[in-house]
Amino acid sequence: MGSHKSLFAAALFVCMLAGALAEDPYLFFDWKVTYGTIAPLGVPQQGILINGEFPGPVINCTSNNNIVVNVFNYLDEPLLLTWAGIQQRKNSWQDGTPGTMCPILPGTNYTYKFQVKDQIGSYIYFPTTGLQRASGGMGMLKVHSRELIPVPFDMPADEFAVLLGDWYNKGHKTLKRILDSGRSIGKPDGIQINGKSSSVGDAAAQPLAVMEPGKTYRYRVCNVGMKLSVNFRFQGHTMKLVELEGSHTVQNVYDSLDLHVGQCLSVLVTADQAPKDYYLVVSSRFSKKVMSTVAVIRYKNGNGAASLSIPPPPAENRAGIAWSMNQFRSFRWNLTASAARPNPQGSYHYGKINITRTIKIANSHAVVDGKLRFGINGISHVNTETPLKLAEYFGLGDKVFTYNLMKDEPTEGDNKLALAPSVVNATFRNFVEIIFENREKTIQTWHLDGYSFFAVAVEPGRWAPEKRKNYNLLDAVSRHTIQVYPNSWAAVMTTLDNAGMWNLRSDMLERTYLGQQFYFSVLSPENSLRDEYNIFPTQQLCGIVSGLPMPAPYH
Incomplete structure (x- = not known):
C-alpha cells in the first residue's frame, strides 16, 4: 500500500512539474496590411487598413499569453508595427521601432512573437515607419487579468474599445513630404472617434455603444492622435476610473477626463439615466481653436434622441492647465488590488529605492540647414x-552610432541642434530618475518602450533637487507615458532592469519624426539568457549586418 502511495505521489509531482513547465497559451493572428479609402472627417483619403479594417482588429488576450502576429505588407513602402506599453521582457527584438528592427518590405511578411508577461490593461499598436500612423494601421490591445487573479470591480456587462484623437485630411505621404521639405504640418483638421466624426444633431450617426438600463459597462479609451490632448465626457453620466495604462487605480468618479496623446485608460459607466440616446463628447485641449466631435451612446429599447445641449469642456487658459494638473494628482495606484505588478517584483516600494542616476531632458526645436528639426538636450x-x-549585437555599433552624444543635463541658452543617432548607455538594473522639462508653450507627451515608470510629479516652472519633497513616493501610478504642461516639468522613476535597446520618444508624431527621441541601450554584462533573449532565427537583417554570420548566442 505504501508503494502505491509513493507511486501516486511521484506521479502527482510529475504532473505538477509538467504543468509548471508548460508554456502559457498562444494566440495567433494573420494580418494583411493594405491601402483603402477611409473618411474619418467625411473627406475620402487613402488610409492604412488591417484585414480591411480601420481601426484595426482588437487583440483580446489574457495576462501571460504569447502573442504571434504574422504581418503581410501589401503597401508600396516599408512597414513596422510597435506595441506601445507592452513591456516585452528581454525582447527588444520585437519592439517594432526603426532602432530595433529592419522594416517589413513591400510584398513580404514578418511574424512578431511576444508575451504580455505580468500585465493587464489597455494598450495600442500602430505603425512606426515614417508618418504612417497618420493614415491608420492602428488598433487596441486588451490584456485581461487571469481568472485566478480578481479585478477590483464587478465584471461589466460588456466593454467597448474607443480610439480617438486628432486627424489630418492629408494622407501620411503628403504630411511626410511637408516635413521633409522643412515645414511644419500645422494644425489638425478635426477629431475622430473610431474612424468617424459626427456633429450634434446628426440623425444618421450610428451608435458607438448600446447599453441596457441598470447595467455597468467598461470603456477602454485611447488617444491615438498626432498632436492634441483631448477631454472626453459622457452626456448625463459620470465615469469611474478603474485602470490607467496597465495599472488599477483608486476608483475616483469624474465628470470629464483629460487624455493626452498616446495615453489609454478604462472607465466604468452605468446606464442609470432615462432610456434614450446620449453623446460621448470629445474636444481638443490647450489649442487656440477648440475642435470637437461626438458619438452616440444608445440605450437598448430607448426612446428619444440625445439632447442638443452637451456638457462644456474645462477651461482652456491657465486655470484649465491647473485643473488638468490637479486631475493628474488625483490619479492614485490601487495598492490593495490583486493584479500584475511591474518588474522587478517589489518595485512598488519605489519610494525606498536610492536614485543612482538623474537624467534631465528638455525638448527644443530649431532650424537646421533650412529645415525644421526637434531635439532633446541638443541632439x-x-x-x-x-x-x-x-x-x-553584431559588434558594429561604432560604425553606426556613438554612445552618449546626448548628455544627462540640457545646455542652458543653447538652441542649436546636432543631427545624429542618439543612444544613451544605461547601467543594467540602475534605478533612475528622469526629469522632463518643457520650456515651450505647447503641451508635450512622452513615452518609454520596454518599461513602466512611476509618475511621481507634474508641476509648473523649472525642476530643482529640492522639488523632490513634492514627489508622491507612495502610490504614484505605474504607467508608460507622461504629459508635461507648457513651461512645466514632470518627474518619473524606474528600474532599468529590462535588457535591450528601448526607445524614449515624444508621442507627438511630428516631433518624433523630426528627431525628438533617443534610445536607451541597457546591456546585461553577463550575456545571459536570464537577462535577454537571443536574436530570433527569423529576424530580418539589413544594412551593414546583412549576410553576416550570427554572433555567439547567449547562454
Whole structure:
C-alpha cells in the first residue's frame, strides 16, 4: 500500500512539474496590411487598413499569453508595427521601432512573437515607419487579468474599445513630404472617434455603444492622435476610473477626463439615466481653436434622441492647465488590488529605492540647414539604415552610432541642434530618475518602450533637487507615458532592469519624426539568457549586418 502511495505521489509531482513547465497559451493572428479609402472627417483619403479594417482588429488576450502576429505588407513602402506599453521582457527584438528592427518590405511578411508577461490593461499598436500612423494601421490591445487573479470591480456587462484623437485630411505621404521639405504640418483638421466624426444633431450617426438600463459597462479609451490632448465626457453620466495604462487605480468618479496623446485608460459607466440616446463628447485641449466631435451612446429599447445641449469642456487658459494638473494628482495606484505588478517584483516600494542616476531632458526645436528639426538636450535623432540594436549585437555599433552624444543635463541658452543617432548607455538594473522639462508653450507627451515608470510629479516652472519633497513616493501610478504642461516639468522613476535597446520618444508624431527621441541601450554584462533573449532565427537583417554570420548566442 505504501508503494502505491509513493507511486501516486511521484506521479502527482510529475504532473505538477509538467504543468509548471508548460508554456502559457498562444494566440495567433494573420494580418494583411493594405491601402483603402477611409473618411474619418467625411473627406475620402487613402488610409492604412488591417484585414480591411480601420481601426484595426482588437487583440483580446489574457495576462501571460504569447502573442504571434504574422504581418503581410501589401503597401508600396516599408512597414513596422510597435506595441506601445507592452513591456516585452528581454525582447527588444520585437519592439517594432526603426532602432530595433529592419522594416517589413513591400510584398513580404514578418511574424512578431511576444508575451504580455505580468500585465493587464489597455494598450495600442500602430505603425512606426515614417508618418504612417497618420493614415491608420492602428488598433487596441486588451490584456485581461487571469481568472485566478480578481479585478477590483464587478465584471461589466460588456466593454467597448474607443480610439480617438486628432486627424489630418492629408494622407501620411503628403504630411511626410511637408516635413521633409522643412515645414511644419500645422494644425489638425478635426477629431475622430473610431474612424468617424459626427456633429450634434446628426440623425444618421450610428451608435458607438448600446447599453441596457441598470447595467455597468467598461470603456477602454485611447488617444491615438498626432498632436492634441483631448477631454472626453459622457452626456448625463459620470465615469469611474478603474485602470490607467496597465495599472488599477483608486476608483475616483469624474465628470470629464483629460487624455493626452498616446495615453489609454478604462472607465466604468452605468446606464442609470432615462432610456434614450446620449453623446460621448470629445474636444481638443490647450489649442487656440477648440475642435470637437461626438458619438452616440444608445440605450437598448430607448426612446428619444440625445439632447442638443452637451456638457462644456474645462477651461482652456491657465486655470484649465491647473485643473488638468490637479486631475493628474488625483490619479492614485490601487495598492490593495490583486493584479500584475511591474518588474522587478517589489518595485512598488519605489519610494525606498536610492536614485543612482538623474537624467534631465528638455525638448527644443530649431532650424537646421533650412529645415525644421526637434531635439532633446541638443541632439536631434536620425534613424539609420542599420537598426541600432542589430549594429550593437553584431559588434558594429561604432560604425553606426556613438554612445552618449546626448548628455544627462540640457545646455542652458543653447538652441542649436546636432543631427545624429542618439543612444544613451544605461547601467543594467540602475534605478533612475528622469526629469522632463518643457520650456515651450505647447503641451508635450512622452513615452518609454520596454518599461513602466512611476509618475511621481507634474508641476509648473523649472525642476530643482529640492522639488523632490513634492514627489508622491507612495502610490504614484505605474504607467508608460507622461504629459508635461507648457513651461512645466514632470518627474518619473524606474528600474532599468529590462535588457535591450528601448526607445524614449515624444508621442507627438511630428516631433518624433523630426528627431525628438533617443534610445536607451541597457546591456546585461553577463550575456545571459536570464537577462535577454537571443536574436530570433527569423529576424530580418539589413544594412551593414546583412549576410553576416550570427554572433555567439547567449547562454
